[in-house]
Amino acid sequence: MANRQQPSPMPIHKYGRYEQVDIPDRTWPEKRVTTAPRWLSTDLRDGNQALIDPMSPVRKRAMFDLLVRMGYKEIEVGFPASGQTDYDFVRSIIEDPDAIPDDVTISVLTQAREDLIERTVESLKGARRATVHLYNATAPVFRRVVFRGSKDDIKQIAVDGTRLVMEYAEKLLGPETEFGYQYSPEIFTDTELDFALEVCEAVMDTYQPGPGREIILNLPATVERSTPSTHADRFEWMHRNLSRREYVCLSVHPHNDRGTAVAAAELALMAGADRVEGCLFGQGERTGNVDLVTLGMNLFSQGVDPQIDFSDIDEIRRTWEYCNQMEVHPRHPYVGDLVYTSFSGSHQDAIKKGFDAMEADAKAKGVTVDDLEWAVPYLPIDPKDVGRSYEAVIRVNSQSGKGGVAYVLKNDHKLELPRRMQIEFSKIIQAKTDAEGGEITPADIWAVFQDEYLPNPDNPWGRIQVAGGQSTTDHDGVDTLTVQATVDGQETTLVGTGNGPISAFFHALQGIGVDVRLLDYQEHTMSEGASAQAASYIECAIGDKVLWGIGIDANTTRASLKAVVSAVNRAAR
Numbered sequence: 001m002a003n004r005q006q007p008s009p010m011p012i013h014k015y016g017r018y019e020q021v022d023i024p025d026r027t028w029p030e031k032r033v034t035t036a037p038r039w040l041s042t043d044l045r046d047g048n049q050a051l052i053d054p055m056s057p058v059r060k061r062a063m064f065d066l067l068v069r070m071g072y073k074e075i076e077v078g079f080p081a082s083g084q085t086d087y088d089f090v091r092s093i094i095e096d097p098d099a100i101p102d103d104v105t106i107s108v109l110t111q112a113r114e115d116l117i118e119r120t121v122e123s124l125k126g127a128r129r130a131t132v133h134l135y136n137a138t139a140p141v142f143r144r145v146v147f148r149g150s151k152d153d154i155k156q157i158a159v160d161g162t163r164l165v166m167e168y169a170e171k172l173l174g175p176e177t178e179f180g181y182q183y184s185p186e187i188f189t190d191t192e193l194d195f196a197l198e199v200c201e202a203v204m205d206t207y208q209p210g211p212g213r214e215i216i217l218n219l220p221a222t223v224e225r226s227t228p229s230t231h232a233d234r235f236e237w238m239h240r241n242l243s244r245r246e247y248v249c250l251s252v253h254p255h256n257d258r259g260t261a262v263a264a265a266e267l268a269l270m271a272g273a274d275r276v277e278g279c280l281f282g283q284g285e286r287t288g289n290v291d292l293v294t295l296g297m298n299l300f301s302q303g304v305d306p307q308i309d310f311s312d313i314d315e316i317r318r319t320w321e322y323c324n325q326m327e328v329h330p331r332h333p334y335v336g337d338l339v340y341t342s343f344s345g346s347h348q349d350a351i352k353k354g355f356d357a358m359e360a361d362a363k364a365k366g367v368t369v370d371d372l373e374w375a376v377p378y379l380p381i382d383p384k385d386v387g388r389s390y391e392a393v394i395r396v397n398s399q400s401g402k403g404g405v406a407y408v409l410k411n412d413h414k415l416e417l418p419r420r421m422q423i424e425f426s427k428i429i430q431a432k433t434d435a436e437g438g439e440i441t442p443a444d445i446w447a448v449f450q451d452e453y454l455p456n457p458d459n460p461w462g463r464i465q466v467a468g469g470q471s472t473t474d475h476d477g478v479d480t481l482t483v484q485a486t487v488d489g490q491e492t493t494l495v496g497t498g499n500g501p502i503s504a505f506f507h508a509l510q511g512i513g514v515d516v517r518l519l520d521y522q523e524h525t526m527s528e529g530a531s532a533q534a535a536s537y538i539e540c541a542i543g544d545k546v547l548w549g550i551g552i553d554a555n556t557t558r559a560s561l562k563a564v565v566s567a568v569n570r571a572a573r
């Protein structure tokens, strides 16, 4: 049925469509990213310039040290001509012999204005490896509104800026500095492609890249306005049409205004980009720069080494939150509080089965779970790989089912409840979460479980308590069981016979009027070694009720008798 168009309540007439690229023989859709790109963190520049309260020198240094520890080799450390804070910070890390490892290049941004360029280059004196990054806007609205100039005027700003950077580098920097140059035509994604190319070529004619003299051409989506596929088309077009391509490091710098910066960066890499600029957790102007953590972890989750250490994601996050004075969203990919957590029943069931299958596969192959390819439903990566535990993988509320509750009991208490017992106990938890709302913690689940199935001296419920007993087997294999018990408050001795202690106990119970029949029985050890405990689970028909009991004891026979008592007492409750 046709979708009937209603007049829109939104002023759609105000917005034009973004321009498509004429590149029908595009190749990027077939490409795969199989190695990490070069990364540049601009947390200390594009990230910092977007903060309500820009980082103090101490917070800047903490962020810089974090980026170095993580393994970033190119770090944009500020806009030194913006003021004394950025200038002094750049000086402070250059002058501290322990701050910048030999294989790390610092980078600084400047507008194409002579006084700013001079101050910028001056800030780099004594650095071992440093890049000056020059930008000017090339997009039509900037040409008309900001610079009020023609295309040639705009191109000239880029050319003059490049020449000035070269001259001041020559004048102010010594041979100890390995100097690099980067140019960005601002809002590349809004600039006519042929004009963006023309400006980049003019910049290259000035800088003269060649063997041992790379130029970084960084093509920013300063404001993201197109689909990632159009962005990729633009990159493929530039990649194909730039001259001196082997001396160009083609860099992508997406912002996240449409919420698709990660996809835009990934597709640009497929389309020929060599390098990505972004910020940790997507900090940056407005909706942020592309998130370097998500990009790196996306590679990791595909078996590609990101060349960045994310193994303690919570430490990265804590430092980031301190430096930026902002909080990471609980749903943020790979790091948020809730991103390895499932509340819903079918997810929890699949996760529990996934963990069980991994364990079984590892056992069958004689390897550890860590040697296997990760295959747990709903968990794109193993949380342990980023330093998280499995504790929060499953959290229980009214949307949860038996799998989640069973997972908590297995994980925290080594109890592997039989399937029908899982169903029984899950209904008890469900009734509680429905009545009280919200989440039930693992500690509360355990308290409910104990209260329901495991009487102990602090909680001596039920009509029957068993103090001890013994069993003998005659030459015909018949067991006689004698049990000291308290029944309805009276101490007594129960005696029964059968072809095993459980059936003898049933016989004894029938003798005091308990109508009990065995339906199912399962047991497992809970741990290895001398203090090993066993858990026994018993499903009984007691009168017209069918219910489960559990017993835990170092002795399996005692565990099974306790399980019977647990079931009988529950029936009498």
Ligand SMILES: CC(=O)SCCNC(=O)CCNC(=O)[C@H](O)C(C)(C)COP(=O)(O)OP(=O)(O)OC[C@H]1O[C@@H](n2cnc3c(N)ncnc32)[C@H](O)[C@@H]1OP(=O)(O)O
Pocket: 046, 049, 079, 081, 082, 083, 110, 111, 112, 113, 116, 135, 136, 137, 146, 147, 157, 186, 222, 285
């Ligand atoms: C997309 C980006 O993220 S780009 C980086 C943006 N980051 C920042 O701006 C943070 C640091 N900036 C600053 O501290 C200040 O803007 C400074 C110190 C650089 C300059 O300050 P001011 O001299 O007061 O200029 P102001 O901030 O108003 O900038 C606008 C002027 O710069 C010009 N301009 C803007 N960008 C550029 C450029 N890339 N190259 C040359 N001139 C430029 C504008 O045309 C305008 O000139 P006008 O005053 O003649 O009209």
Ligand SMILES: CC(C)C(=O)C(=O)O
Pocket: 046, 109, 135, 184, 186, 187, 218, 220, 221, 222, 223, 253, 255
């Ligand atoms: C300076 C440039 C690269 C920038 O930050 C942007 O365009 O977003």
